[in-house]
Amino acid sequence: MGTDHIRKVCVIGASGKLGQYMVRHALDRGYEVVGVCRERSVPKLAAFEGRITVVPGPTDDPEVIRRAVAGCDGVLTVLVPWGVRQYASGTAQAVLDHARPGARLIFSCGWHITRDGKDRYSWTFRAALRIAAVLGRLVRAVEIDDQVEACRRVFASDTRWTVVRGSSLEEGESQGLPVWSRHVGDPVLSSNLTRRVDFALFMVEALTDDTLVQEAPAIVGRQTPSALTHSR
Secondary structure (H helix, E strand, O other): OOHHHOOEEEEEOOOOHHHHHHHHHHHHOOOEEEEEEOHHHHHHHHHHOOOOEEEEOOOOOHHHHHHHHOOOOEEEEEOOOEOOOOHHHHHHHHHHHHOOOOOEEEEEEEOOOOOOOOOOOOHHHHHHHHHHHHHHHHOOOEOHHHHHHHHHHHHHOOOEEEEEEEOEEEOOOOOOOOEEEOOEOEHHHOOOEEEHHHHHHHHHHHOOOHHHOOEOOEEEOOOOHHHHHHOO
16 A cells, blocks of 8 residues: 555544544544544543544454444554553554554554664663553553553564654644654664654654654654754
8 A cells, every 4th residue: 555545544542642633633634533532531532523533442442443443544553551451452452453454553652662672771761661660560550561562563563563652752832743763772862852742743644654664763852952963
């Protein structure tokens, strides 16, 4: 499938902040949009009423995903490490199983995901990640290891995937399309900050960028000091 054939996209996790930005970017490009979110979160999509189709339900429910991605040329998935029920890996597996052959599959995660083990993390980053993992398990709120498993399944698939690895995020006006590198540790990424609206922009732009097929770009804001200093 060529990049000119993106007409209908599914946003899985549409009700969250990142998801809503992706919905806006997709609508701005004239795409038909299907949004998936938990039933209790549907009211968060009220601003898009009449402009998108909403499929309510758990994003790790294969039947919900099967219905939502039917006929979609692209699927944008927020891999949230919620709960302790393998939520992220269940969501990823449902997308991999039910998206149509040749569809562009774009997944979001954090810098902590590594594809080839060549990423270089600061000791402060590693320490913060360990603390977050322990606290998340204690309060049964997040399951960071499951996001790792979700991405492992994506990396092992032969689909047309891209895994976008986000830095720390902030709100604010768009600074344009983020800068990316194949590996955390590249000086261009050292500012470790991206506007959330631009993370969403990168996800939507990836739908039509064949150079990102089977890549796991780590991104940083275009106007951050490290990007301005080191961008090529």
